[in-house]
Amino acid sequence: AQRVTQPEKLLSVFKGAPVELKCNYSYSGSPELFWYVQYSRQRLQLLLRHISRESIKGFTADLNKGETSFHLKKPFAQEEDSAMYYCALSGHNYGQNFVFGPGTRLSVLP
Amino acid sequence: DAGVTQSPTHLIKTRGQQVTLRCSPKSGHDTVSWYQQALGQGPQFIFQYYEEEERQRGNFPDRFSGHQFPNYSSELNVNALLLGDSALYLCASSIGQRGNTIYFGEGSWLTVV
Numbered sequence: 001a002q003r004v005t006q007p008e009k010l011l012s013v014f015k016g017a018p019v020e021l022k023c024n025y026s027y028s029g030s031p032e033l034f035w036y037v038q039y040s041r042q043r044l045q046l047l048l049r050h051i052s053r054e055s056i057k058g059f060t061a062d063l064n065k066g067e068t069s070f071h072l073k074k075p076f077a078q079e080e081d082s083a084m085y086y087c088a089l090s091g092h093n094y095g096q097n098f099v100f101g102p103g104t105r106l107s108v109l110p
Numbered sequence: 111d112a113g114v115t116q117s118p119t120h121l122i123k124t125r126g127q128q129v130t131l132r133c134s135p136k137s138g139h140d141t142v143s144w145y146q147q148a149l150g151q152g153p154q155f156i157f158q159y160y161e162e163e164e165r166q167r168g169n170f171p172d173r174f175s176g177h178q179f180p181n182y183s184s185e186l187n188v189n190a191l192l193l194g195d196s197a198l199y200l201c202a203s204s205i206g207q208r209g210n211t212i213y214f215g216e217g218s219w220l221t222v223v
Contacts, residue, residue, distance in 0.1 A: 004152075032210060034210075043113075043114075043214050043215060043216045043217070044153070044200065044214040045213075045214065046211065046212075049210070086152050086153070088152075090210055097143075097155050097158065097166050097168065098145075098153070098155060098212070099155070100145075100152030100153045100154070101152050102150070102151050102152050103151075103152050
């Protein structure tokens, strides 16, 4: 069965500190992995996807198939990064059937 | 471009009643998916509509049904409401049935009392 886990419900860091939001998944195949973000009073939006191998707003995420992980990292957190972050999986056979993790609330303290 | 729009924003229903939620996809998008997001949880896939047909379905009972219109807009219907149906219902749209760049609406908050 497809499953996404995010072990931390809340992660608090100080401004300028590194941040890592953990995501692990289970899927029998080669999934596509995504990070979605929801800022306060805004809609859920795509932050990045593993196949793009890009850095968005300073965030990067590497897919580790051996550890079935897709952790989100940023070397220097900013206060505007405070938001709810969701890791999501889409199997190639599932199209838009995204499986989301429970989310991690990131709080960047001044 | 207004993006994905959903209505109503909030509504309160009584147990046993029926509810209809509406979604207009982003301009140029032809595929609509619906998600349920309970408090403190991530969104959970309900179903996807493409070419006016339900193409995929998540683990939701038949009380949840939908429709897609020729203009690509969509409705989500829930019958015989239960207290556990209280949640944020999100609509997402994309281009094509397998489009992996999806855009979400702001959601409809449903409270069942």
